[in-house]
Amino acid sequence: MKYNLTKLAVIFLTAELYASLYASTIYPIDRAQMLRDGRFDFKVEFDKKIKNSDFKVLINGKNYKEIFKNQGEFIENEDNLNVSSLVVKDVSIAKEGSYKVEVIVDGKTDKVNWQVYAPALKPKAKNVILFIGDGLSVAHRTGARILSKGISEGKANGRLTVDDFPYMAFIGTSGTDSIATDSANSMSAYMTGHKSAVNAMGVYVSRAKNSLNHPKQETLGELIRRTSCKSLGIVSDAELEDATPAAVVAHTRRRADKNEIVGMLYGVKPDVLLGGGSAYFLPQSMPGSKRKDEINYIDKFKQDGYMFVTDAVSLKEAKSKSDKLLGLFHLGNMDGVLDRQIVKNDVTKKFPNQPDLTEMTSAALEVLSKNKNGFFLMVEGALIDKASHPLDWERAFYDTIMFDKSVSLAKEFAKTNPDTLIIVTGDHTHGISIIGTVDDNKQGADMREKVGVYADAGFTNYEDKNGDGYPDTPNVSKRLAVFFNNFPDYYETFRPKLDTQFVPAIQNEKGEYIANEAYKSVSGAVFRGGNIPRNTDTGVHSVDDMIVQAYGPGGEAIKGYMDNTQLFRVIVDALALGKSKK
Numbered sequence: 001m002k003y004n005l006t007k008l009a010v011i012f013l014t015a016e017l018y019a020s021l022y023a024s025t026i027y028p029i030d031r032a033q034m035l036r037d038g039r040f041d042f043k044v045e046f047d048k049k050i051k052n053s054d055f056k057v058l059i060n061g062k063n064y065k066e067i068f069k070n071q072g073e074f075i076e077n078e079d080n081l082n083v084s085s086l087v088v089k090d091v092s093i094a095k096e097g098s099y100k101v102e103v104i105v106d107g108k109t110d111k112v113n114w115q116v117y118a119p120a121l122k123p124k125a126k127n128v129i130l131f132i133g134d135g136l137s138v139a140h141r142t143g144a145r146i147l148s149k150g151i152s153e154g155k156a157n158g159r160l161t162v163d164d165f166p167y168m169a170f171i172g173t174s175g176t177d178s179i180a181t182d183s184a185n186s187m188s189a190y191m192t193g194h195k196s197a198v199n200a201m202g203v204y205v206s207r208a209k210n211s212l213n214h215p216k217q218e219t220l221g222e223l224i225r226r227t228s229c230k231s232l233g234i235v236s237d238a239e240l241e242d243a244t245p246a247a248v249v250a251h252t253r254r255r256a257d258k259n260e261i262v263g264m265l266y267g268v269k270p271d272v273l274l275g276g277g278s279a280y281f282l283p284q285s286m287p288g289s290k291r292k293d294e295i296n297y298i299d300k301f302k303q304d305g306y307m308f309v310t311d312a313v314s315l316k317e318a319k320s321k322s323d324k325l326l327g328l329f330h331l332g333n334m335d336g337v338l339d340r341q342i343v344k345n346d347v348t349k350k351f352p353n354q355p356d357l358t359e360m361t362s363a364a365l366e367v368l369s370k371n372k373n374g375f376f377l378m379v380e381g382a383l384i385d386k387a388s389h390p391l392d393w394e395r396a397f398y399d400t401i402m403f404d405k406s407v408s409l410a411k412e413f414a415k416t417n418p419d420t421l422i423i424v425t426g427d428h429t430h431g432i433s434i435i436g437t438v439d440d441n442k443q444g445a446d447m448r449e450k451v452g453v454y455a456d457a458g459f460t461n462y463e464d465k466n467g468d469g470y471p472d473t474p475n476v477s478k479r480l481a482v483f484f485n486n487f488p489d490y491y492e493t494f495r496p497k498l499d500t501q502f503v504p505a506i507q508n509e510k511g512e513y514i515a516n517e518a519y520k521s522v523s524g525a526v527f528r529g530g531n532i533p534r535n536t537d538t539g540v541h542s543v544d545d546m547i548v549q550a551y552g553p554g555g556e557a558i559k560g561y562m563d564n565t566q567l568f569r570v571i572v573d574a575l576a577l578g579k580s581k582k
């Protein structure tokens with residue numbers, strides 16, 4: 001009996017192996033939606049080594065060569081993996097409609113379906129400004145509103161700019177590989193209309209070994225360049241090679257390919273590029289460089305007619321004089337508003353005169369609006385995410401206020417330029433929530449007892465005496481109680497970290513992240529045993545929906561629940577991209 005069962009298992013296993021030998025994977029994937037004439041790479045991966053004559057690829061019943069006008073390349077032994085692939089690069093589909101793609105090998109057929117849509121007949125907007133608050137969650141917005149505007153008798157004493165944007169939707173952020181996303185594949189969905197996987201942008205993640213050799217899709221940046229005379233701008237307070245700004249133009253399976261990403265930025269040449277990350281623009285022989293070659297991208301941009309600025313003063317001077325502007329204000333990520341403007345600690349001494357997101361947004365709008373054909377501008381508030389990972393919600397909330405101030409500049413611009421669509425969203429959420437207050441004057445044996453919940457929470461006592469929209473200090477006696485739902489081992493201090501951003505966990509000899517003892521001695525600190533794997537240094541992204549809001553013509557397409565890939569079409573339709581050729 002035992003023997004028979006084993007034999008049966010062997011038969012099943014063999015049958016399954018046998019079946020799987022005939023599987024093929026098709027990119028773009030099933031249910032992909034594409035703009036008519038939008039460019040993409042087509043790839044079929046066969047799960048075994050076959051001959052060029054062994055298979056058929058039909059698109060709506062026709063040989064793929066007829067549809068693509070290109071036979072592509074058959075790779076008999078891809079990456080020496082003993083498997084074959086068909087790759088047809090840089091193709092498009094010339095007519096809108098439904099497409100059934102069939103791959104037939106040895107009598108077995110694999111299928112995917114695509115929808116190809118026509119460009120909008122008429123543009124609704126001349127300009128689109130897309131704001132990405134990286135990691136922006138509901139708590140960030142509630143917290144920014146309370147900190148910036150105050151709240152009394154249960155009613156907000158003021159509103160964030162985004163609060164009055166009329167169009168609103170929930171966005172699903174999951175990728176092809178996982179329900180949990182990162183900034184690369186989520187921004188890639190906005191910028192290509194296709195899903196991707198964690199760490200990838202502008203490509204489907206195939207089995208190719210080389211990170212730059214996966215099937216690509218045209219990015220919004222490239223589409224604007226190819227089909228319009230509009231200007232293109234990218235602003236971020238992260239490194240410009242970081243996932244969100246990079247995804248406007250880049251194609252790679254590895255977001256860490258920052259050397260190559262700068263080359264891709266240079267390839268598309270956005271008219272305005274403002275942010276951090278100069279380390280990857282400088283040749284390797286220069287101090288601070290992280291390049292692996294001697295290319296000086298700052299020189300290359302300058303040779304192409306860009307004005308180059310490195311601080312807030314030169315940025316302000318340059319904006320009226322230039323129509324192509326490169327601003328690099330930090331070797332790495334820029335510093336947040338709490339460090340730079342509020343507590344003015346040592347953190348910002350290295351780069352003392354950085355512009356903030358509002359100054360960069362204002363400069364970008366001034367430069368880009370010189371083009372009478374309009375523009376697309378992406379502004380990323382990156383530090384919301386950079387501070388939320390290490391559970392440093394004060395920094396994240398202050399940067400959310402700064403983010404909203406940048407949105408208000410765009411809304412001001414839209415008053416005199418009503419043909420402007422403004423979209424405000426994030427790329428993924430964090431597991432963050434406001435649950436009440438922490439009151440130093442509340443009776444209690446330790447800090448935990450000073451947490452006020454329900455009626456005990458009452459209201460906070462932040463003050464903004466100088467009226468700049470930011471509380472004068474986050475370190476008041478009755479402050480928000482904010483907790484993350486996922487964390488490594490750490491010490492909860494119930495207090496803001498004024499010297500430098502919180503470092504909740506550090507690595508031990510075994511490579512595991514353990515609570516950073518530096519915070520153990522803070523009066524009343526409580527140890528929290530982590531609830532995520534021990535190789536994780538900080539909190540992680542959440543799968544919760546993202547909120548998107550919009551203001552201006554074309555914004556009415558934003559409603560209900562949307563997949564993140566749909567935002568691409570909202571932008572493309574608003575600008576009627578893909579219709580007129582340059």
Ligand SMILES: [Zn+2]
Nearest residue numbers: 135183385541
């Ligand atoms: Zn993140």
